[in-house]
Amino acid sequence: MKRIAVFPGSFDPITIGHLDIVNRALPLFDEIVVAIGNNSAKKYFFPLDKRLDLLKNLFKNEEKVSINAYEGLTVDFCKSEEAQFIIRGLRSSTDFEYEKTIALFNKELKGGVETIFMASSPKYSHISSTVVREILKYGGDVSPFVPKEIATTIV
Secondary structure, eight states, rough: OOEEEEEEETTTTTOHHHHHHHHHHGGGEEEEEEEEOOOOOOOOSSSSHHHHHHHHTTTTOOOTTTEEEEOOHHHHHHHHHTEEEEEEESSSSSHHHHHHHHHHHHHHHHTTEEEEEEEOOGGGGGGOOOHHHHHHHHTOOOTTTTHHHHHHTTT
């Protein structure tokens, strides 16, 4: 049986911290679905089609990574993708407490989907999409915080 994992997020935009998590998870799984959770009630900096294009461009040479978008519960999306795992990156103990609660609900809602927590690499633990969006909003240079393959396309 193929080991399929979903790495969900808004990726608004994807950061080098996100990329690091995917690259470190690649040896663990046969396939990783980088999935943009789309919440119609939330206002995003980049539209969904732009975020999808950025991810597809970033991972175009990685055969084990596919890109998708979904609405609704992540565990339902996992079932539709036949994924047994959810990957979550943790930057802090606060992230862990929040993600642990969601992981327990996900396990109870749709048994069989395990959440795998990956601690962020220390050099990326301060980077968040929220801060990157603020820098973009005020015309700052985000190139140190996003993958070089997309840095010039998001300014």
